Amino acid sequence: MTPNLLPRFRSALHEPRTAVVIGRWLGAALLVCFLTGLVSHALQDPPGWLTPYLSSRPVNGYRVTQGLHVITGLAAVPLLGAKLWTVYPQLFAWPPVRGVAHALERLGIFVLVAAMLLELFTGLFDTLQWYPWPFPFRQTHFWLAWLAAGGLFVHLAAKGPLIALHWRRPAAGLPQRRAFLAAVTAAVGVVTLTTAGQTVPFLRRLVLLAPRRPDLGPQGLPVNRTAAQAGTVTVPADWRLRVDGPQPYRLSLAELNQLPQYEVHLPISCVEGWSFSARWTGVRVADLLVRAGAPAGSGLLITSLEADGPYREMRMPAEYAVDPLTLLALRINGEVLTADHGFPARIIAPNRPGVLQTKWVARLEVI
Ligand SMILES: Nc1nc2c(c(=O)[nH]1)N[C@H]1C(S)=C(S)[C@@H](COP(=O)(O)O)O[C@H]1N2
Ligand SMILES: [Mo]
Secondary structure (H helix, E strand, O other): OOOOOOOOOOOOOOOHHHHHHHHHHHHHHHHHHHHHHHHHHHHHOOOHHHHHHOOOOOOOHHHHHHHHHHHHHHHHHHHHHHHHHHHHHHHHOOOOOOOHHHHHHHHHHHHHHHHHHHHHHHHHHHHOOOOOOOOOHHHHHHHHHHHHHHHHHHHHHHHHHHHHHOOOOOOOOOHHHHHHHHHHHHHHHHHHHOOHHHOOHHHHHHOOOOOOOOOOOHHHOOOOOOOOOOOOOOOOOOOEEEEEOOOOEEEEHHHHHHOOOEEEEEEEEOOOOOEEEEEEEEEEHHHHHHHOOOOOOOOEEEEEOOOOOOOOEEEEOHHHHOOOOOEEEEEEOOEEOOHHHOOOOEEEOOOOOHHHOOOOEEEEEEO
């Protein structure tokens, strides 16, 4: 017998067909989000076995995959809310467990929901650059994704027959369901249209809810970490780029300016989902490598003037180092870089996460 204390649910929408329809949308968003997240991890911190497969093309690759990652992750927030609302009366199912298999299934759902909620909220907070927790974002976000994926796999297997039963549209649909699905679609539409402009140029004017307007900031480009935040990077008056390799050398800013200059149009594509293209001018990293006598296939270790911080050092695999579009940039849109954009010199390379576009470069080391 069901105890009287349990709440009663009157909506006709706490039923499998609604859960299946929303589950499909949520599943599609999560699949894209998961795969593009793997791409982001691979590009940001490539494991050794992957290095030979890294490609600096397409030039806008990371802009597209990371844009999709954040767009689908944000869309998943209202979708997960709608999905949980549809099924939450099950929380109060009586009796709470009907045997070992049922207990395991409920435990699995608990893990899935907890991992999914944490995953979406750590991601959301990251786009706001708000880190209220003591654990590292990137590793946590990565492992939670696998935990959620495993939980989802088990959940889909357990619910397979029920999902199959409600996959097709029933002959007579519920009018409330149509209204509810329309409301969910509208919510996803609003979230997407008011945030996607942080990376999709033609939606730029609609970026009401995006944490950043990508065209606002010094020299028409946002700054995630200003020179002051990076510990007021002090550029010594006698700053010279140090290049270490078989034939090490140093170059002053005036000397760098006298080397052949190249111009490239490349975006800064931040992991937080904003991206913005600019015209960069500077010296080819490949030319600096040749001058240092680097053997073919050399990568680079690039060090910033920044005292410390997670992006002080960056490894650049050979694929990017030899690319003619990879520059040690001295100018942005024709102007000398401001301190916040990395004066006196910064890295700009194609198809790379923003975090690897190192500012305030001090030293290149052939490795
Ligand atoms: N040395 C250093 N370089 C850095 C960073 C940093 O914190 N330190 N932030 C990176 C991040 S997260 C991004 S998105 C880009 C942003 O470049 P911008 O500030 O010129 O737009 O710079 C990257 N380069
Ligand atoms: Mo970034």
